[in-house]
Amino acid sequence: MSKRSFGEISTISSDSRYNSVLKHAENLLKAAQSLKQDLERLGKHGDSPSHEKILSTLKYHNVNILPAAQTLSQDETGGLSETLDNPHKVQKVDHNQKPSDSRPQSGLPIPHSALLTKWTPQDIPKPDALPPLPPVLDPVLEKGARTHAGVASGLSEMNYERLEWIGDAYLYLASTSFIYHTFPNLPAGRCSQLRERLVKNETLSTFTVRYGIDQRARLPEEFRPEGRQSQNRGGTSASKRERAKILGDLLEAHTAAAILGDAGGLERVIIWIKSLWATVLEREIRNEYKKPLPPVYSNPANGMERVDNPNTIPPTPNTMFPKIALSQMIGAKGVTISYRDEGKQKVDKNSGQPWFTVGVYYDGLGETDLNLGYGSGQSKKDAGAAAATKAMENKKLIKRLQKLKEGVNAMLSKS
Structure with a gap:
């Protein structure tokens, strides 16, 4: 079905000219009534409306009134048939005012x-x-x-x-x-x-x-x-x-x-x-x-000491990416940190969107398939980030893995 909008004119035969003129008159009447109602509303606010408000209201409604009046004028002068054969001529207004389908031209x-x-x-x-x-x-x-x-x-x-x-x-x-x-x-x-x-x-x-x-x-x-x-x-x-x-x-x-x-x-x-x-x-x-405000660490490369007041120093890029932060805290040569899907994909009961659960695991330096934490989210990326954040909150485990990292780094520095 084609789009229909106020101001469109259908092609009609000459024997229905009366109906056409009646419809044009109705359009003009509707536009005039809308103008009258807006002017009456302006006068209900106590003081007389300013010249600017009156002028703005007139400009707003003239976009509909002028084309409707132009169409009726052509009906009166016998130009109806020509108008219906070429509707674009109805749109032409002598004072260069282009009609719109119902709204002012200011956009x-x-x-x-x-x-x-x-x-x-x-x-x-x-x-x-x-x-x-x-x-x-x-x-x-x-x-x-x-x-x-x-x-x-x-x-x-x-x-x-x-x-x-x-x-x-x-x-x-x-x-x-x-x-x-x-x-x-x-x-x-x-x-x-x-x-x-x-x-x-x-x-x-x-x-x-x-x-x-x-x-x-x-x-x-x-x-x-x-x-x-x-x-x-x-x-x-x-x-x-x-x-x-x-x-x-x-x-x-x-x-x-x-x-x-x-x-x-x-x-x-x-x-x-x-x-x-x-x-x-x-x-x-x-x-x-x-x-809560995310934790901020003073030196991610050396143990990432947590600062109690996160406003004392600006966040570093690593605090915005938990996976990177976790890797910098405990990652070392011979260590693998992996992220795996856990269980079947579920659906969030509130949003109806997929809900993922991911676990983060540590392998190396005498540890095998050590689970560091789990996280959930509406994407695997979010779930992985949540798992890394959960792992960093396990201070006792992180401290133990950091000692393993320090031992490896000490051995490599001596060799």
Whole structure:
């Protein structure tokens, strides 16, 4: 099915000219009503609105009003047939104002970096509480955001397809930034896994239902819970996966419509989605703030003496890579440190992602297959790093292996 957006004009025959003119008049009326509502809102804040605010509102809505008025003008002068044969002529405006399908020409709003900051435990709502859904203040966008292309009345009525596309981009940007700032030591692969949990259809569709957006949506019958009813057979329903996709699209479309609906929409949406997503990653956010500062060692080459206050010296690169740090602590000539998978791969019950367990082993200098520790993570790399960290925490064992290393180094220095 082709994309449908506000302002598109379908080819019609000459005997349906009346319907065409009526549709053009409806478009102009909708645009004018949207302008009127915005102007009324400006006047409700006590003081008279400034000249700049009024001018900005007019420019915003003229993008829709001027093309609609231009089209009606051509209908009046008998240019309807020519217009329908060549729709591009409708788009031409004498004062060089190019129409857009529904948004101002200044482009999409860009979120300020001050909004895209890290999560803190304070961002997590109370149990079973959802942050208020940001409203869509533009009635045309509000209707379009809940209208499926399959039930739109003609090509000139907006549906949610383009809005969903825009909303998807905003959600990817916001989720990426929140994760990047909140989990500074998380590998890129793990960051992608967290982002997928936030933006996947299953997550978004759940919120669509909890906010009741699906109850207000205009969808083909097969996407409703009861399915499409048939006289000869039972109801025919879309699959669970197809329905989740549609419901996820509705939330993305609502996000875009709320952002584009007025000047303050973007800020409201970013604050809302940050709090909403905090309910999905609550465990990870809280754990990030429970983590102790990583130990810092004064001299990794000579026993790596631990410093009690990690802020007294800057971290060395080796403290960021536990496998390297462990090797420098106990590695010596004739010593092999290996990492092996332990048991069958499991699945994280919270994220549904793979969960790996790795053990680290020491061979050499009289030791055979000595286990130093185990670690788990959502990748083998993370699990191996966790195993190395666990091994370094076994101070008694590490001290014994360091003495073996010192003995070897002493023998090599004499030879």
